Amino acid sequence: MENSLTPEKPEPVGSHNSSGAYSDFIENRAYWLLPVLLCLxxxxxxxxxxxxxxxxxxxxxxxxxxxxxxxxxxxxxxxxxxxxxxxxxxxxxxxxxxxxxxxxxxxxxxxxxxxxxxxxxxxxxxxxxxxxxxxxxxxxxxxxxxxxxxxxxxxxxxxxxxxxxxxxxxxxxxxxxxxxxxxxxxxxxxxxxxxxxxxxxxxxxxxxxxxxxxxxxxxxxTVKKQKIALSLLHIMVFLSISAMILLFMSKIRSQWLKLRHAKVEQDSVVELRTREIRETNEQLTIEINERRHTEEILSESETKYRSLIQSVQDGIISTDENGVIISFNRGAEAIFGYKEADLTGKHAAELIPSRLQDTYKRAVQMLQLLGDSYFAGKRLEFEGHRKDGTEFPCEVSIASWKIKEDRFYVAIVRDITERKHMENQISASLHEKEVLLREIHHRVKNNMQIITSLLNLQNRYLKDQKDIDIFTETKNRIKAMSLVHEKLYQSETLSKIDFNDYVRNLALGLFRSYGVSERKINLKVDVPSISFVIDTVISCGLVINELISNSIKYAFPDISINDSQPPEREIGISLHIPDDGTDSYKLLVWDNGVGIPQESELAEHKSLGLQLVHSIVENQLQGQVIVERKSGTKFILVFKENIYKQRL
Incomplete structure (x- = not known):
């Protein structure tokens, strides 16, 4: 059939190249510069x-x-x-x-x-x-x-x-x-x-x-004048000859385009008369080649498909639209214990335990009703039934394809017995660790409460107000750390603490400890809902404890027990989450009291509390402390987000 095609008459050797070069020279005006360059x-x-x-x-x-x-x-x-x-x-x-x-x-x-x-x-x-x-x-x-x-x-x-x-x-x-x-x-x-x-x-x-x-x-x-005259004469001659060359090339180009247009029209007429025969021959040749190529591709594809299917360790089972098995690879043989010949032509329901037959039938009905899009991208966990009668957990993915009017399904089955066993072990181990960690936090909290009680007992025997204040500050620091373990014990997650809830409880506890109500000092807490790890919360809690204690004791010297006026005194705590692309958090603790002296420097202050603030921020939080003394005192603690990475 291929030999019946009419071959085209070959052009003489070199004719096409020479004609093409001549055509390019005539049509492309840039080539006209060559004779002009030669003239130059x-x-x-x-x-x-x-x-x-x-x-x-x-x-x-x-x-x-x-x-x-x-x-x-x-x-x-x-x-x-x-x-x-x-x-x-x-x-x-x-x-x-x-x-x-x-x-x-x-x-x-x-x-x-x-x-x-x-x-x-x-x-x-x-x-x-x-x-x-x-x-x-x-x-x-x-x-x-x-x-x-x-x-x-x-x-x-x-x-x-x-x-x-x-x-x-x-x-x-x-x-x-x-x-x-x-x-x-x-x-x-x-x-x-x-x-x-x-x-x-x-x-x-x-x-x-x-x-x-x-x-x-x-x-x-005189010689120089002769050279100038000769130069001008040569320039005039060059320009004249160049103009003549360009004019001559323009005329030739015009005639060439007319001749080419006529040739194109003539070729179009010839092509129009022979097109049907050529197209018929070409189409016939294409169809023959495509059929041969398709047969070769199908044969190669089938060979590759069978080789691939047989080499996969997962079970691959193909069925028709009625659930009758048409192929069963070696992976499926290893999983279910059947040979391909044992199940070919039989229903796939034989691979499902009898107690799950109703569930299997409903799944098949959903598949036929909604198509494989219902199961697309999903991995279904099912129970498989081996030849020896044992059951095992398996993971199934389903897909389908259509040939003409017939639909076929393929199920990829993976035995997940070992994975289920490992998941159960991990779940049990995590539960044991969670119980143990919760018990540790509970015991730490109780031990700190015992220490607080001992301090309270000892506090009764103290007469010096300075010693009483020291015991009170120590007791509040222990309460700040104890509150962390209490929140962790009550929290669903044992790795992080809700910072908003912790700060609010800590501040209110300090107010109660110093016998100050919110009717005398207004407490403002502006902390977003965010969770931090235990190390960060303890460090921030100790800093807040020291700064709030200082504000209560020293910021408002004019406070009185019988003061019943609405409070203009404020103590505030806020946390700014970075939104400018940086990873720096800002914790602000302020009051509108009398402020601290201008000459006081945090790192050199004689107060143990302020020295503790400086040490915790720089050494534990790896940050810095900024003090503003306008309209009271404001402490700004700046620290990086990577402090809060959960430890493994």
């Missing part, structure tokens, strides 16, 4: 070549000027040498040459005119002064063995003279495009030996050179 490169190369030619000609012209001046000077020197020098009138500018040691250097004519002999070197210097004055051109005769010190070479000239001795015929160099220097060697001729033979020269030797320094700034300015 050619323009830049052309401009660079022209600049090179101009610079070459500029240098060649400067060299030619240097050569002409050098040859002019050399010819003049040769003429002078051939004539044995020239006699000129002695003036201030032309004085006798002290370095010319020849006979008849200075003569006097018959008419009395004084003359001096000018040799080639002297004449060269005179010519250099004239050219420097009129044309700013300077030339300098020099030698590595100068007779006249002023003829000594500079650094550049020295290098040139050494190059001449090595065979170089001339040397030139441009300096900052404003000064050009040219130098050529002077060779010894027959006429030169008259003056230089005593230096050891012979005909043909290089005895020095003449360097010519020519200003070329005017010429360079």
């Amino acid at each position: 490169i050619i323009t830049a190369i052309s401009l660079k070549w022209y600049f090179f030619q101009i610079d070459t000609n500029f240098k060649a012209l400067a060299i030619e000027d240097g050569r002409v001046i050098f040859q002019m000077v050399e010819n003049a020197r040769l003429w002078n040498a051939r004539h044995g020098g020239v006699y000129v009138v002695i003036t201030d500018e032309t004085t006798p040459n002290p370095y010319l040691e020849v006979k008849d250097r200075d003569v006097v004519t018959t008419n009395g005119m004084k003359l001096t002999l000018v040799n080639p070197a002297y004449m060269t210097r005179q010519m250099s002064e004239v050219l420097m004055e009129r044309n700013s051109i300077m030339f300098h005769i020099t030698s590595l063995k100068p007779i006249r010190p002023q003829n000594s070479p500079d650094t550049w000239e020295s290098a040139a003279l050494r190059d001449f001795e090595g065979g170089i015929t001339e040397k030139s160099e441009m300096f900052e495009n404003s000064v050009f220097r040219y130098m050529a060697p002077l060779r010894v001729k027959d006429a030169c030996l008259k003056c230089h033979q005593n230096q050891g020269y012979k005909v043909g030797d290089i005895r020095g050179g003449i360097s010519v320094t020519v200003p070329v700034d005017v010429l360079y300015s």
Whole structure:
């Protein structure tokens, strides 16, 4: 069937790639920059070549000027040498040459005119002064063995003279495009030996050179203008050619789009005529492949499913909608003691004890009525019935699936005998520990009450009021701790105490202990419903005991026994739960009495009670104490939430 499909005609190799590349080049305007970039490169190369030619000609012209001046000077020197020098009138500018040691250097004519002999070197210097004055051109005769010190070479000239001795015929160099220097060697001729033979020269030797320094700034300015003009010309040519390229590409793109649109329409017509046959063949091929693939998946799935089901330790039992067993894995065999062949085709009710058959039937009816959504996500605890007649607790999860109109159910059964045994042991152990802990709190409470009673008996024999106050404070501290154990003994949970109830009872107990009623001092308790562990409650209780005791004894010195006016005196306790993202609690204990002295510091106070407050807050609660003395006294205790973590 697959071979009946009509294969598409393959495109020639490379045609699609070349066509696609050409299409991208035409349609994507970003690619148009490539010919423009090529034009720019050619323009830049052309401009660079022209600049090179101009610079070459500029240098060649400067060299030619240097050569002409050098040859002019050399010819003049040769003429002078051939004539044995020239006699000129002695003036201030032309004085006798002290370095010319020849006979008849200075003569006097018959008419009395004084003359001096000018040799080639002297004449060269005179010519250099004239050219420097009129044309700013300077030339300098020099030698590595100068007779006249002023003829000594500079650094550049020295290098040139050494190059001449090595065979170089001339040397030139441009300096900052404003000064050009040219130098050529002077060779010894027959006429030169008259003056230089005593230096050891012979005909043909290089005895020095003449360097010519020519200003070329005017010429360079002309060259610069030529370069600017050439640059502008090249820019105009580049812009013109680029515009022509972009216009040409735009025209080609327009024609290309029209051709492609026509081709698309033509392809659409061809595709429309062949679509039905192609779609029919493709659909038939897909259906065949899907069926084969489905059969393979079903076969693999069934194999994996059976392998998975058989490897699970839990019991997996599949039934039809009537409860007839259709599969029974090895885990179920191990749990119930039956083989799969023993129960296949039989009703699942055989796995339920006879005394629970009615309950099982009602569960099946609910399942059929409400569907498996009624049991979805639930684990039901049931009693199973083994082949040997024994019963055991089990946990059952139920699910269902549907094939066409038939519904099937699967039950996952887990034997929880061991778990139930462990739960019973844990429950019994917890009950024993709870009874023991409750008895401990009861005995601690009773022992503290005995201590309180002993203190009360001892208190009767005390005469000194200071000793009586100390016994009273000690008794109140013991009551504060005893109240914790009393609340724990009465509480349903033995790990935490309701802090609101504890604080309220503690404060009222202190009022009774000091014989103060709420008609004289108004007690305000603003503590939210929160539970703390025993260590925290004991620490906070001792702190509250000390601070409330101090307020009752010292905050209101004007209180009287017969005071019947409504109380304006207040003692308050409040707890602020953190709501700003921190874990710090604030316990506030205040009164509106006379306050404590400004110079009193909590940590250094002589009172045992205030020292105890400081020690408990910092060492047990790991917090800090802040004292405010405005309109009475307010103690702010700040401590962290992690103090209240339950200990294991």
